[in-house]
Amino acid sequence: MSKYIIGVDVGGTNVKLGLVNPAGAIIARSRLDTKAFNRNKSRLIAALAGAIESLAADNGLKRRDLLGVGIGMPGFINPQKGLVLFLPNIPGWHNVPLAGILRKKLGLPVFLDNDVNLITLAEWKKGAGKGIRNLVCITLGTGVGGGLIIDNNLYRGDQFLAGEIGHIPYRDSEFEKYVGNRTLHERAAKIFKRPSIRTEDVFVKAQRGDNKARRFWYEVGEHVGYVMTGVVNTLNPQRIIIGGGVANNFTYIAPGVKDTIKKLAIKAAKVQVVRARLGDDAGILGASFLVRNSLLER
């Protein structure tokens, strides 16, 4: 199938679009400001359709040159029905049959999935999880997400809710409350006795050998390791991939993750802990794999 695919990565702040060529490379990009449409779902949908059409047209492509459109959304999605069930961070989205609406507007096959599922798919197909039969991909950022490849398949769960790792009960609350960006921000401010400090600056401090900063990231890793030990003992994956913005600090987080899993998980379980490789492109690439897989499965 020597056709192009448009991959779309909808986030709370931006919508990123990418034109993916038949070889699987992103050859053109565009972007929308999600916030500008926050209060108006139909305007956002219209803008999405417009941006998809422009990205194709600007690159000299006609409808017949396109295989389809894949879209990752930050929330609960029914990929079978192309339905957006609920988006926690974009108001007004409840049970929106987005794939159907866009299919009509564009005259192209449109497929939806949860954004972290698509990141997982991309990392598995051509990133840090290539060739791995069973893996868990987690994204650490404002929220904490997860995706599962089980027996060489993206596993979505019974109501498409699998991988909600951020909501695993942990201590007095849930995992996300301990490693989400907001918490890290507040904790860093306390530790470094400042009104506010960016986690990026705590990373730079760690690079410079600051012990408090290194300890800070190590402890983040310990939280991740504790919760992931439960996942390891349940799923016995071969590899854990850590992505998301916080994963930029992988060097200083990973030791805490690995030490904790080694200490707490069943001894025989061997699991590799690696950093995600595709960065910001993972969402767009995953969306393109979704289109390919969905059309091949038919």
Added chain:
Amino acid sequence: MSKYIIGVDVGGTNVKLGLVNPAGAIIARSRLDTKAFNRNKSRLIAALAGAIESLAADNGLKRRDLLGVGIGMPGFINPQKGLVLFLPNIPGWHNVPLAGILRKKLGLPVFLDNDVNLITLAEWKKGAGKGIRNLVCITLGTGVGGGLIIDNNLYRGDQFLAGEIGHIPYRDSEFEKYVGNRTLHERAAKIFKRPSIRTEDVFVKAQRGDNKARRFWYEVGEHVGYVMTGVVNTLNPQRIIIGGGVANNFTYIAPGVKDTIKKLAIKAAKVQVVRARLGDDAGILGASFLVRNSLLER
């Protein structure tokens, strides 16, 4: 395939054998005392082979009437290689190629798996999990085990260690330390101010309306619910099946499980919590399904 299968369920105390007819019913049984061979692996293996041959012969069956032998073992198994990696509660078993040894002795195909995996397989094929695509089966007893059916397949994990739910980190220790039989026993003795009380008696008390006894089981359910919430948020299964000796108290445990999952799991996740149906037969039946599946897959 109108042949018979011998299913074997090896436990720390007993070995239970069952002759399964082509319709899938257990039509004859026998039993060995595991402890009698505890110190001698080859004697146990010889006794196993003898018991298998006797069970067939006593029922007028020749080798050609048998499809094969399935064996569930309480520990870490490599089912692909028919290898017993390690049995925590039966001394001296490390990397024993049991399937190969018995195949030679018996002249029949022999397949091994972890006991809880086989219970899970049985409950899924003809017990409390019939027709369910994604489920988790846990066994509550001296130890706490788990098995996973994912996308209509028994999922074993990368090193065949999936489902080690008893070892999920929990509070200051692990899950098993809070709901394993030994702990329940001790806690019950404290609550009822006796040197010792059987958990069966706490069940009878609960049946008679004793509030302390009801509270006792409800709290067991809360522990189970907390840990299973993590599993629900990770795997989003349709059903959780609770088996094992402690599950005899299902009536008084289930409310604590359900309430806790409802309170802590992501709201959209719907999961049924049900009691295992096959009781003590699950191991033998699961072993028979293992044989059938393994020979069909070829």
